[in-house]
Amino acid sequence: RDQMTAKKVFSLVFVRNASEILLGMKKRGFGQGKWNGFGGKIEPGETIPEGAVRELQEECGLIAKELKNVGLLEFKFEGDPTLLEVHVFETHEYHGSVIESEEMLPKWYNLKNIPFKNMWLDDEHWFPYMLRGEFFKGHFLYRGEDLILKYNIQVLDKL
Numbered sequence: 001r002d003q004m005t006a007k008k009v010f011s012l013v014f015v016r017n018a019s020e021i022l023l024g025m026k027k028r029g030f031g032q033g034k035w036n037g038f039g040g041k042i043e044p045g046e047t048i049p050e051g052a053v054r055e056l057q058e059e060c061g062l063i064a065k066e067l068k069n070v071g072l073l074e075f076k077f078e079g080d081p082t083l084l085e086v087h088v089f090e091t092h093e094y095h096g097s098v099i100e101s102e103e104m105l106p107k108w109y110n111l112k113n114i115p116f117k118n119m120w121l122d123d124e125h126w127f128p129y130m131l132r133g134e135f136f137k138g139h140f141l142y143r144g145e146d147l148i149l150k151y152n153i154q155v156l157d158k159l
């Protein structure tokens with residue numbers, strides 16, 4: 001059946017320094033109660049990187065001076081035709097100071113101590129690719145938020 005696949009495009013930005021990664025505890029809405037990168041829906045009229053820079057500043061106060069696209073994640077929820085397309089970025093060069101927002105409580109984590117038990121279940125599968133600097137594409141099928149039915153991850157050469 002040719003079902004209109006409603007696609008929603010999101011950004012997801014991780015701020016890195018040599019040994020740490022900045023995560024935000026989502027205080028409300030989608031993904032509430034989970035540590036994640038900073039991001040949100042790409043708005044009409046903005047490019048994906050522009051949306052990524054905007055959401056990062058809105059959610060934690062930092063202004064990214066450069067963004068590196070490190071991967072692409074696609075999510076489906078069983079019983080929901082919507083495809084979530086999440087463009088993952090890293091930044092190592094930024095200015096401003098980290099502030100708590102209504103959406104997010106930011107916290108630096110040592111790369112050896114990432115709180116996967118309080119993150120989306122898919123993160124444990126693809127974080128190693130990101131931390132190795134590999135460009136990855138992953139697809140995950142969820143049943144609710146607490147069960148991954150199927151997934152695949154591939155390492156891609158740069159686009």
Ligand SMILES: Cc1cc(-c2ccco2)c2oc(N)nc2c1
Binds near residue numbers: 010012039086122
């Ligand atoms: C289903 C899903 C969605 C997101 C998301 C939405 C907006 C930004 O990210 C995720 O992020 C992570 N790490 N796992 C995720 C799973």
